[in-house]
Amino acid sequence: MEETRVIEVKEEILAENTAAADAFRAKLAAEGCYYVDIMSSPGAGKTTLLLALIERLRKQGQIGIIEADLESFVDSKKIKEAGIPAVQLETNNICHVEMGMVESAWRAFGGQRFDYLFLENIGNLVCPADFDTGAHRRVMLLSVPEGYDKVYKYPPMFAIVDALIVTKIDYLPLNPDFDMAALHEQARVLNPGLKIFEVCARTGEGVDELAAWLQEGRDQMLAYD
């Protein structure tokens, strides 16, 4: 009984969230702002990868970052130190980001114009998969130390993203069991159109390719518009 009630309420909330997400997506596209939602487990390297991407993309245009956390300012501080506008979004212990939060964060930028907007989502491989955050592209990170066998454990996330970014590939020599070929295969069975990148943000390996994919995505959005 209770379960049915919760599911009904959840579906209603999800439908409203998706409508708001579609409107936000269209608004940002019209402004030329390409918006990417970055998801992963805790500690997969979202902030470090963002800092590496900022170095590549800041020559191409203005960047803004929304940093989501249950409660804390650790990550937005790092981004601001890189000279990039960042808004900290505290979810008050909610396990995902939804559109009301994104819209508040967006307003907090006070009308600044961006070519690229990134949302660093909550470190959670489960719940954020359910909530459209209005982004043009959704990507997930999987770090090598987490292990390659995550597709079958967290299928919704692997199914809904546009790109899988395998991070911390400098750890591969320490993880001889990490079966990269199996990861590619399992992920593409679930999500045939998935782009897969292998990167190390510390050494910069693979980051140029990822930055190029983001630039292409923005160019396509502008051409389509």
Place this chain on the structure above:
Amino acid sequence: MEETRVIEVKEEILAENTAAADAFRAKLAAEGCYYVDIMSSPGAGKTTLLLALIERLRKQGQIGIIEADLESFVDSKKIKEAGIPAVQLETNNICHVEMGMVESAWRAFGGQRFDYLFLENIGNLVCPADFDTGAHRRVMLLSVPEGYDKVYKYPPMFAIVDALIVTKIDYLPLNPDFDMAALHEQARVLNPGLKIFEVCARTGEGVDELAAWLQEGRDQMLAYD
């Protein structure tokens, strides 16, 4: 409005869940079965640590394992290969384990008697913190590659556990930024009674101490009963 409705339903469900958890906890204590809930991010090493603990504890008594995942049998297969009874609990993409699921898994053991029961919870550092699973002790893993700065990002989890188990300490030389002293301090500000272990399941470092703590916990439970 909707948010209020969801919170009301959630509070009611949590209250029922806690009542069921208390009853389950008492029942297992009366049977001499010491039950531990293991939580962490995906890929922090829960299954590998369990396999190392099994090696130590199987001489002390019978062990049973409940393996929770969104949908998959990867982990329970590994446990069964070690010759330990394991029940796979698929949450059907729900982000946490609650008592109805625990009770179903328990029934699936078909009346087997255990001295130790472990629940390998969903890989999620957020939602499982809210749901009492009826365990005598709740522990969390944090792996070195995830980084030490997680207390302020996931405070509810750090606040409710009895022990923090820092795993993959063989990665410390590769992570000179991992500030173990700061982690201990930040975690204990939030949770003064927290036990902290530093382990490497691959080399066995620290696993004996953790196994000894679990044995002590069981002995205390039996003495109290």
